[in-house]
Amino acid sequence: MNDGTAAIASEKLAVGGEARLRIGAWRRFAIAALIVLAAALPFGLSNYQVFELTQVMIYAIAVLGLNILTGYNGQISLGHGGFFAAGGYTAAVLMHRYGVPYWATLPPAALVGFALGLLFGLPALRFEGPYLALVTLAMAVATPQTLKYFSWTGGQQGLNLAKPAPPPGLGIDRDRWLYLFVLVILLVAIRVAANLLNGRTGRAWMAIRDHPIAAAAMGVDTPRYKTLAFGTSTLFTAVAGALAAIVVGFVAPESFSLFLSISFLVGSAVGGIATIGGAIVGGFFIEFVPNFANDISDAAPWAIYGLAMLLFMYAMPRGVVGSLGPLAAWLRGRLRPAVAAGEISAASNNASSPQQTSQGRLE
Amino acid sequence: MSGVPLRTTAASQGGAPAQLLEVADVTMRFGGIVALDGVTFSVAPGRITGLIGPNGAGKTTLFNCLSRLYRPARGDIRLNGRSLADCAPADIAGLGIGRTFQSPTLFDSLSVLDNVKIGAHARGRNGPLTDAFTLPSSRREEREFDLIARVTLDFVELGGAATRPAASLTFAQRKRVELARALATKPALVLLDEPAGGLNHDEVAQLGALIRSIRDKLEITVLLVEHHMGLVMSLSDQVVVLNFGRVIADGTPEEVRGVPAVTEAYLGTRH
Ligand SMILES: Nc1ncnc2c1ncn2[C@@H]1O[C@H](COP(=O)(O)OP(=O)(O)O)[C@@H](O)[C@H]1O
Ligand SMILES: [Mg+2]
Numbered sequence A: 001m002n003d004g005t006a007a008i009a010s011e012k013l014a015v016g017g018e019a020r021l022r023i024g025a026w027r028r029f030a031i032a033a034l035i036v037l038a039a040a041l042p043f044g045l046s047n048y049q050v051f052e053l054t055q056v057m058i059y060a061i062a063v064l065g066l067n068i069l070t071g072y073n074g075q076i077s078l079g080h081g082g083f084f085a086a087g088g089y090t091a092a093v094l095m096h097r098y099g100v101p102y103w104a105t106l107p108p109a110a111l112v113g114f115a116l117g118l119l120f121g122l123p124a125l126r127f128e129g130p131y132l133a134l135v136t137l138a139m140a141v142a143t144p145q146t147l148k149y150f151s152w153t154g155g156q157q158g159l160n161l162a163k164p165a166p167p168p169g170l171g172i173d174r175d176r177w178l179y180l181f182v183l184v185i186l187l188v189a190i191r192v193a194a195n196l197l198n199g200r201t202g203r204a205w206m207a208i209r210d211h212p213i214a215a216a217a218m219g220v221d222t223p224r225y226k227t228l229a230f231g232t233s234t235l236f237t238a239v240a241g242a243l244a245a246i247v248v249g250f251v252a253p254e255s256f257s258l259f260l261s262i263s264f265l266v267g268s269a270v271g272g273i274a275t276i277g278g279a280i281v282g283g284f285f286i287e288f289v290p291n292f293a294n295d296i297s298d299a300a301p302w303a304i305y306g307l308a309m310l311l312f313m314y315a316m317p318r319g320v321v322g323s324l325g326p327l328a329a330w331l332r333g334r335l336r337p338a339v340a341a342g343e344i345s346a347a348s349n350n351a352s353s354p355q356q357t358s359q360g361r362l363e
Numbered sequence B: 001m002s003g004v005p006l007r008t009t010a011a012s013q014g015g016a017p018a019q020l021l022e023v024a025d026v027t028m029r030f031g032g033i034v035a036l037d038g039v040t041f042s043v044a045p046g047r048i049t050g051l052i053g054p055n056g057a058g059k060t061t062l063f064n065c066l067s068r069l070y071r072p073a074r075g076d077i078r079l080n081g082r083s084l085a086d087c088a089p090a091d092i093a094g095l096g097i098g099r100t101f102q103s104p105t106l107f108d109s110l111s112v113l114d115n116v117k118i119g120a121h122a123r124g125r126n127g128p129l130t131d132a133f134t135l136p137s138s139r140r141e142e143r144e145f146d147l148i149a150r151v152t153l154d155f156v157e158l159g160g161a162a163t164r165p166a167a168s169l170t171f172a173q174r175k176r177v178e179l180a181r182a183l184a185t186k187p188a189l190v191l192l193d194e195p196a197g198g199l200n201h202d203e204v205a206q207l208g209a210l211i212r213s214i215r216d217k218l219e220i221t222v223l224l225v226e227h228h229m230g231l232v233m234s235l236s237d238q239v240v241v242l243n244f245g246r247v248i249a250d251g252t253p254e255e256v257r258g259v260p261a262v263t264e265a266y267l268g269t270r271h
Helices: A003-044 A047-071 A080-098 A102-124 A129-149 A174-198 A200-210 A212-217 A222-248 A258-271 A278-296 A301-315 A320-335 A339-349 B059-066 B089-095 B112-119 B128-132 B136-155 B171-184 B201-216 B229-235 B253-257 B260-269
Strands: B021-030 B033-043 B048-052 B074-079 B097-099 B189-193 B221-225 B238-243 B246-251
Touching (some): A003 A047, A003 A174, A047 A080, A047 A258, A047 A278, A080 A102, A080 A129, A080 A258, A102 A129, A102 A222, A129 A258, A174 A200, A174 A222, A174 B128, A200 A212, A200 A222, A200 B112, A200 B128, A212 A222, A212 B089, A258 A278, A258 A301, A258 A320, A278 A301, B021 B059, B033 B238, B048 B059, B048 B201, B048 B229, B059 B097, B059 B189, B089 B097, B097 B171, B128 B136, B136 B171, B171 B189, B201 B221, B201 B229, B221 B229, B229 B253, B238 B260, B246 B253, B246 B260
Parallel strands (some): B048 B221, B097 B189
Antiparallel strands (some): B021 B074, B238 B246
């Protein structure tokens, strides 16, 4: 490319960069305010509410993992409860049998989740769509009984864990400390996910989801990236499982039933599968909707749960964030002077219709 | 129908520059159908080579063999003398072959800019770790990709559409984004599969100028599959004619025009 176009391009970049900076500053401010709010929130709530919100954040991390796989890479999993269990048991066994401090169990849980995901992702390369769903379903179905089988997992009874104490001198109680601990991990998880998705790796994942053949023709090593998506996804979900074990102070096979895997998928769909913020909405749904359904009707909570799901999906088929996000972007676009718009409509004026030309075709 | 050798290739004259692409005896079958039958020709660097032939002649199949999406039953394909026989499809872009598809295959949920950035993927080094923590090297590469993508979009005159979702483009725009994506791989050779298909008269004229500047300004060798004879004949330095999977002519546009088998092949399939 000649220097002229390069110069024009860098000028464009500079302008675009400035615009992005301004939007970025607003966004950064909004995000900082949200984080401060989230950190202050537990101090105005009851112990039980704090516990519930901690659970919301844990589910959000698990769903975020699933979104990476299903939403951004197009591979479906009905087995993420199994990877959640793997993380939970990794943390529990390390704490219970080896006296590892709770915070130090997260990296091993992440590693176990990643390794299991890679192992699982390799054979998953041979399956697509509904078949992959079935393969992962097998994992979810097998998890509880497999956990009962071994003695180091505590069998049927599971493992009781000492609830971690807050650092001395901080002056906050255990529930609020764990809330803040989980909040930090959630923020790190969101940041890492966003970085991956905005980078070369995430772009390759999405390209594979949209058009695997074109992605390969552009040089994307599709098997490698699909396996990597699996491992990254299960890493997040396993970390969430470890946090659950730490916060609840207990793991047992029954906590990781098939329904947990389905809940993750429901949470993912309700929030928006190809979104990051949707994972938080999903966390709220998973934590509160079953209880809420119970409150409404003791007799038929699952009917209420199902109804809630239908309502959400009917009103917002692309999930809460998946549907509201574009609306917000559209609003932002309306508030900004539409400089580029003229250029585009000029370009689309010579929109095409297949047409025979004077030269004629030989066909 | 036997191949008509119309032009002694540069290589056979000795001492001349080597061929960029050599297709040697490539045969591809689908069940009983022989889509390519001993196809042999070569593409010299710095040229536009037209690949023409009636529908079903095997042009797209040949492109898919070059992309390693199909594995030929027989024969060899060499780029700069290096055989592609043991390459995976994902290796091809990195080796210097970019391509478009007969019907545009964009990544519809991505922005136009990200579509073109995927074209630069093969030249990137960022991995999941550098991406996850946006290390300086990661940021540098992203900026570089951004620049490549924007310059390439400007080249196809779609610079203003960078932030639009690919799904919102018109057919003609989609074809140009796909072209930009292929060019962003910075290939030595670009394969264009019916780039004029579905375009109107003015758009075809613009496309002709664009393809010429791909060769002249970007110095990229072009292998052009096209039904639009006016376009192929005016652009190409060399034309290869396929019919029923065989090369029936290979030469300059003037030479190929005079071959009876070529006229026959086209007239035979005319409705
Ligand atoms: N994937 C495939 N499976 C079966 N037959 C195919 C496939 N791809 C191409 N063919 C056949 O190979 C022949 C050549 O097709 P193609 O390469 O698409 O022709 P062209 O691009 O020259 O119009 C046709 O007979 C077509 O039906
Ligand atoms: Mg074709």
